[in-house]
Amino acid sequence: MEDILARHNVTVTGRADGPPVVFAHGFGCDQHMWRFVAPAFEDAFRVILFDHAGSGSSDPSAYDAARHGSLQGYADDVLAICRALDATDVVFVGHSVSAMIGVLAEVAEPERFSSLVLVSPSPRYLDDEGYVGGFDEADIREMLDSLDSNYLGWSSTMAPVIMGNQERPELSAELTDSFCRTDPHIARRFAEVTFTSDNRADLGQVRAPVLVLQCTSDAIAPVSVGQYVADAVPHGTLVMLDATGHCPNLSAPEQTTAAIDRFVRGDALVG
Amino acid sequence: MNSQTASEAFYAALLEDDPERLYERAPCGYLSTTPDGIIVKANATFLDLTGYDREELVGRRTFAELLTAGGRIYHETHYAPLLHMQGTVREVTFDLVRADGERLPVLVNAAVESDSDGAPRVVRVAVFDATQRRAYEHELLVAKQRAEQSEARAQALARTLQSTLIPPSPPELPGLEVSAAYRPAGDGEEVGGDFYDIFQVGQDDWVVALGDVCGKGVDAAVVTALVRYTIRALSMQREQPSEVLVALNDVLLAQGTDRFCTVALARLRSAGGTWSATLSSGGHPLALHRGQGGAVLPVGQAGSLVGVLEVVDTHDHVVELAPGDVLVLYTDGVTEGRRGREFFGDERLRRSVQQHADSPLPAESILADVLDFQEGSARDDIAVVAVRMPVVPPASAVHQQVREESPS
Numbered sequence: 001m002e003d004i005l006a007r008h009n010v011t012v013t014g015r016a017d018g019p020p021v022v023f024a025h026g027f028g029c030d031q032h033m034w035r036f037v038a039p040a041f042e043d044a045f046r047v048i049l050f051d052h053a054g055s056g057s058s059d060p061s062a063y064d065a066a067r068h069g070s071l072q073g074y075a076d077d078v079l080a081i082c083r084a085l086d087a088t089d090v091v092f093v094g095h096s097v098s099a100m101i102g103v104l105a106e107v108a109e110p111e112r113f114s115s116l117v118l119v120s121p122s123p124r125y126l127d128d129e130g131y132v133g134g135f136d137e138a139d140i141r142e143m144l145d146s147l148d149s150n151y152l153g154w155s156s157t158m159a160p161v162i163m164g165n166q167e168r169p170e171l172s173a174e175l176t177d178s179f180c181r182t183d184p185h186i187a188r189r190f191a192e193v194t195f196t197s198d199n200r201a202d203l204g205q206v207r208a209p210v211l212v213l214q215c216t217s218d219a220i221a222p223v224s225v226g227q228y229v230a231d232a233v234p235h236g237t238l239v240m241l242d243a244t245g246h247c248p249n250l251s252a253p254e255q256t257t258a259a260i261d262r263f264v265r266g267d268a269l270v271g
Numbered sequence: 272m273n274s275q276t277a278s279e280a281f282y283a284a285l286l287e288d289d290p291e292r293l294y295e296r297a298p299c300g301y302l303s304t305t306p307d308g309i310i311v312k313a314n315a316t317f318l319d320l321t322g323y324d325r326e327e328l329v330g331r332r333t334f335a336e337l338l339t340a341g342g343r344i345y346h347e348t349h350y351a352p353l354l355h356m357q358g359t360v361r362e363v364t365f366d367l368v369r370a371d372g373e374r375l376p377v378l379v380n381a382a383v384e385s386d387s388d389g390a391p392r393v394v395r396v397a398v399f400d401a402t403q404r405r406a407y408e409h410e411l412l413v414a415k416q417r418a419e420q421s422e423a424r425a426q427a428l429a430r431t432l433q434s435t436l437i438p439p440s441p442p443e444l445p446g447l448e449v450s451a452a453y454r455p456a457g458d459g460e461e462v463g464g465d466f467y468d469i470f471q472v473g474q475d476d477w478v479v480a481l482g483d484v485c486g487k488g489v490d491a492a493v494v495t496a497l498v499r500y501t502i503r504a505l506s507m508q509r510e511q512p513s514e515v516l517v518a519l520n521d522v523l524l525a526q527g528t529d530r531f532c533t534v535a536l537a538r539l540r541s542a543g544g545t546w547s548a549t550l551s552s553g554g555h556p557l558a559l560h561r562g563q564g565g566a567v568l569p570v571g572q573a574g575s576l577v578g579v580l581e582v583v584d585t586h587d588h589v590v591e592l593a594p595g596d597v598l599v600l601y602t603d604g605v606t607e608g609r610r611g612r613e614f615f616g617d618e619r620l621r622r623s624v625q626q627h628a629d630s631p632l633p634a635e636s637i638l639a640d641v642l643d644f645q646e647g648s649a650r651d652d653i654a655v656v657a658v659r660m661p662v663v664p665p666a667s668a669v670h671q672q673v674r675e676e677s678p679s
Binding site for chain 2: 026027028029032033035096135138139140142143144145191195217218219220244245246247250251
């Protein structure tokens, strides 16, 4: 039980007796992605952060090429973490690929979740008949090839310099150099699993209420995709954030926090 | 005007160089973008590199839009988060899509400038043409892949070679129990110099050969193969193991290799249901015999190394194998197994033979003891062959069962 918490670098803050909220980071970085959002929930919630296998400060042994060859493996990790923490009625907040990881976890164990917040989600990145994911096969192939051919760059690119940040001094002290550092082989595999997945059929199975947070201009998950997700889940709401890019948790943390806050605390009142 | 004031004037003139020109003609592409990435300023070098007109970019395009699809994903999942979190990124590799659709490999440094409240105001992006560097990296990558493939092939070759030098499992001898164990040094990716062989010469006439060719790797393996098959051929024509060693010595000298070896030979013959072993050693640790008294003793007399001297000293020693007797042939990887400064040594080996002489697979058990002593990792190749005369001649079913327990 303890092992899995250490393996995924799980951190728990906030009120021990509060309802649990799990923040899951997307492809590329680690739990620090939630640095400007998660603390706002510590007053009333039990705030749970973790690093996916193969990301951030997770234990290298947590990654298993077979288990993590599909998003279901990552969803199983989320469930195992929740079980280890005895967390029920979980509010799951998933960014990017973790949105679909949350969907899969909820479909597998609906009783464990009270609601899902999907930040910049996409159930399928590839275009399909009658569906615009934003990328065609060649784009994804190029991205995967670039992981291969670039891995000289990818392996060390982002790794090293966590520099002093005078505007946000609190960051420098806290940030480990693991942010955005991933084993290039795992990064490539995670990218492949992420960008070739198709979870459209899973959306209809979600029982919990779902909040979709969508940026106005997102190069990875276009607005139409966010709308698709909100429409496809049985109880979905789309909230547009006046922000651009794929990471409103970094670029527009106040708006992101406020939208999640309205959704989960509103729920709490209603529930 | 003296020379000092002249140089001061010169430096002053440099400092007053047109800032616009410094910017426009800087030896790198230079962009300024809003925190959202919309290009608000681009220098002439950037326009030259990419082939865009200023009007096509400024206020119209984001930096990410100039990247390939793969690059955009990287931009959103790595570059932008890092820029947000730490305010700078350095040496990020991207491909820019030029106005003509061609790809331009670039290295990018970027820094966020914030206003007095700490809110990001502008992102400054320096773009370096990395065409040659990328071509070089590509060559490195191809070379690395080739090296990895070669290594995989070499390992496969080593394993194949090794398997030709070590029988996958010992053959069954009528009325004798033979077990064998082998463990290459380290991770086993290099062909070791140890070998053993068990083969039939005639009716109730068998040979066990076990030896150690000096050195490792393919060169040693070539000699090992020569030694192994020469012993096979010579044993067909010569009765005594000592004669085989003498002839083997001649063959190795004639071969002109500077590699030599040590060999232990046991010729096993059966007459009237009893087996005897004729043993000879060419510079090899003497075989151990657990006889009727229960003591474990070396048998015979060590002869010369094989493949060094013109004239060699060899001896034969005959042991009658009574029911329960065990003969153990081994290489020096056993006794020279080390833990710190301590060797496994003759005494531990004798105790190990004593302890396992009656176990189903003595050779495997002795190997396990040596590996335990070395905490699992063998510093040298280890080969062990044990021959046992069963107390009750083995029914084939019993023998079969023993064999099935063998991991090989």
